[in-house]
Amino acid sequence: MTTLAQPPKLGLPATIIGVAVGIILTAIGVVFGFLQGLSVQLIILAAIATLAAFVWGWRFVLGQFVSDAGSVPEGEISEGRKVWLQFRPAIYGLIAILALFLVLSLTIEGFFNVWNVVSLLIILTIIVLTRTLGRHFQENRSAFIGIMVLAGLFSIGSMNIEGFASANNIKSMLLFAAFLGIASVGQTLVALLGGLDLSIPFIIGAANVGLLYLIGLGVPPWLAALIVLAIGTLLGVINGFLSYKLQGQALIVTLGTGFAISGGVQIITSIGTAYGGNVFGTVPDWLSNLAAMNGSTFGLPVPPVICIWALIVIVLIVGMRLTVYGRYLYALGVNRTSAKRVMISEITYWVMMYAISGFFAALTGGLLLGWSGGGFIGVGDQYLFLTLAAVVVGGTSLLGGQGGYGFTVIGVLVLQVLSSFLIGIGLDFEWQQFIFGLLILPMVALYARSPHIRTQI
Amino acid sequence: MSDAAANVGLDTARPAQGGRANPFLLVPITLFFLLLGLAVLRSPSLMSSAGIGSAIIVATPLILATYALMASVISGRGTVDLSIGPLIGFINVTLIQLHGAGILTNPIAIFAYAILIGALYQFLFSLIVIYVRVQPIIVSLSGYLALSGMNLVILPRPGGVAPQFMADWGLGTSIFSPVFAILVIASIAWLLFTRTAFYTHLRLMGSDERAAYTSGVPIYVVRIGAHVISGAFAGLAAITFTALISSGDPSQGTTYTLIAVTALVLGGASLAGGRGGVFGSFLGASNLYLITFVLATFNFGAVQSFVTNLAYGSILVISLLLTLIIPFIQRHIHNFSPLLYFIGLGVVAMGVILHATNDRDPRARPAPVDEIVVMQSLSPIALEKLYIGPLEVAAPTATDEELRQQAGPLVLAALLLIVIAVFVRVAVSQSDRRTIAPAVTVVVAALVLFGAYLMRAQGPFAPNSSEPAATEESR
Secondary structure, three states, rough: OHHHHHOOOOOHHHHHHHHHHHHHHHHHHHHHHHOOOOOHHHHHHHHHHHHHHHHHHHHHHHHHHHOOOOOOOOOOOHHHHHHHOEEEEEEEHHHHHHHHHHHHHHHEEEEEEEHHHHHHHHHHHHHHHHHHHHHHHOOOHHHHHHHHHHHHHHHHHHHHOOOOHHHHHHHHEEEEEEEHHHHHHHHHHHHHHOOOOOHHHHHHHHHHHHHHHHHHHHHHHHHHHHHHHHHHHHHHHHHHHHHHHHHOOOHHHHHHHHHHHHHHHHHHHOOOOOOOOOOOOOHHHHHHHHOOEEEEEEEEEEOOOOOOOOOHHHHHHHHHHHHHHHHHHHHHHHHHHHHHHHOOHHHHHHHHOOOOOOHHHHHHHHHHHHOOOOHHHHHHHHHHHHHHHHHHHHOOOOOOOOHHHHHHHHHHHHHHHHHHHHOOOOOOOOHHHHHHHEEEHHHHHOOOOOOOOOOOO | OHHHHHHHHHHHHHHHHHHHHHHHHHHHHHHHHHHHHHHHHHHHHHHHHHHHHHHHHHHHHHHHHHHHHHHHOOOOOOOOOOOHHHHHHHHHHHHHHHHHHOOOOOOOHHHHHHHHHHHHHHHHHHHHHHHHOOOOOHHHHHHHHHHHHHHHHHOOOOOOOOHHHHHOOHHHHOOOOOHHHHHEEEEEHHHHHOOOOOHHHHHHHHHHHHHHHHHHOOHHHHHHHHHHHHHHHHHHHHHHHHHHHOOEEEOOOHHHHHHHHHHHHOOOOOOOOOOOHHHHHHHHHHOOOOOHHHHHHHOOHHHHHHHHHHHHHHHHHHHHHHHHHHHHHHHHHHOOOHHHHHHHHHHHHHHHHHHHHHHHOOOOOOOOHHHHOOOOOHHHHHHHHHHHHHHOOOOHHHHHHHHHHHHHHHHHHHHHHHHHHHHHHHHHHHHHHHHHHHHHHHHHHHHHHHHHHHHHOOOOHHHHHHHHHHHHOOO
């Protein structure tokens, strides 16, 4: 019976490496402890905790991934042991987090207050819920996990940060989420086909500058906006056509067209002016109203861009579930050969999705102009990897066929709430980026692991 | 995927050609010589010792970053390591900070540190890819975000001082700088690596991982190896980058990601895996440098960087489209030799260079000399003569004699390079046979090197000793 509680077996080298690294970490901790002049009891406690936590992490986190086929002999298992087996990782996780909390509250002055305890409880609840209920959501596990993380982050944030849950803050979070969400529409659709669109940030920047340039030339703003959207769509068509012709090179093709677009638009806008790349002009009121924080929709104090985003979300989710176009899109993403056999034109969809991507990128650029009030080519730069991150965190597979825009919305909200939370506790942009980076990996690892190679033969 | 597989099949039919019989090099080679000719015609001072020297200094970090990217891209599964730029930045800023704190001072320690950190990061990367089985591009995305945030934390704004011994590396006044040595050593190391079975396994895995797995290739080990090599290249790239800017910069390194991906693809590698090499990567990165250089000679003023962007993008897309016609070429020309093509175009380009740098006819040289904007610290006339000096047969005057004396070491060095290259090539091609030949070539090569050293030691750059030395070696 004791063998049942054994952790998954790791190979000898892996074990040795793990123990060695653990000991090194512990030694570092002990040395630092002595250097800081802490009391010996604390150091010993911390050392034991570090070693135990690390060895646990090594064996279980790695072990889970190494041997999926840990066969458990059936029969004669008592009920308690069954529960124990089923939730073993979660229980270890709970213990580890508790230990971490203990160590933190012993070492950091003033860490042990009521809010942190409540936050801890929330985290624990989320983990328990994810482990217990998550099993019933095999289909949409990523969405479930995303919503849990969102709820947890939001509740922790609203407890720890003054004004986090105020109407203003929520409005501003939704505003930024709307920009990112609209920019990620194209990325999601293209990812569903198995492609990538890295030209989105460049088109955003180009649309941003180009719209203001056209307005500055004296073109009526509505016409200028239409022209910019049309050009964005056209660029998307070119992208789609090129990346269809050059199969498997979508990443680099769109990057190339992106470079060319941003360079070309800047050349056009700076011809005949003394300011290289800087465009001046006045943004019309309706455009500012569309995207500004204090904008209003039909009298309601909500920036219209949020409503636009909500509309897009509904149309896309319903459309992709119910219409033929949506279903064909998934069919192509899952297996393009079989989709071809049922007379789905691959190039049409490929070009169409990239065209939509270009359109929404141009739209984002125009809306960002309304928000900032000045043209700037680099306005889209941060969206280069953020759109990808939103798609990936939401749970749309970059290989195509799995996911949807609803997932991306969750991803966008998670990223936005997390970033507001990090700003709220006083972390700078670089720390946010660092934490984003570290967060993406475990979130994706929870639901988007590819099968082992031996199962693919 | 399918064309990569076809390419591998093509290569296995001709094992002697190895990775070098690659028709995808056609585009980068053509582009390289086109750009080189244009660059030399626009600004002949590129072909001076200082011009080439500074070109090497500026281009080497990019070339090495492309190598680093290439090593992991070959391993397949769409491993485009987006985090390569932030990794270079990370090594750069930690190096500067550790040096500033007085911990890293020894050159050997600095090299070891850079390479070790790069390899360690890539090792972790490969472990995650193997055991967590997340798509590599997601791992690299997360690495990109995490590392570029980290860099700004470590060094909030550009600053710091590079180690003392690197201080004059970034000047670029002569061709044979330490940076050049790093570049050559890195390239040769990869070329030697391509002769191993490990490399064959790597390419097989990159083209078709399932086939590799079923035929018993240890795919985990191979993947880890590819990443560790990539990390070592990244470490070298970081060192040359540090030498170039001779300080620390948290955000500059990050820009290398997109440029290196561009250079890699321009060099004919496949992002799907299984195809790529140092030759192509070198050409791709050099092409990017030459594009910037050529455009800089046109002096666009305020829109310079936009024009550069436009050119990058369009050339990238066009050269990708050109690869579509390669199957047609392959159908008609079965034995395409990139090396031969390279040499053929190289001769033409050499003619252009000689014409541009030495033609005294004023009609042949329109104005552009005074438009040189890139190179400042040049004294072109004396150096130009230095190149034609050894070729003259007319009775030399005193100044010519002096020039010839100066040219001596250059000629010696060039001959040495050729001799070394030939010997390395011979040694490498013989290395898989179980005869004594490799040992013999190694011994002979060592003797030649020793002889050259002695010659150099006797009279410091004496022209009389350098000429006979050359004839001896070429035997």
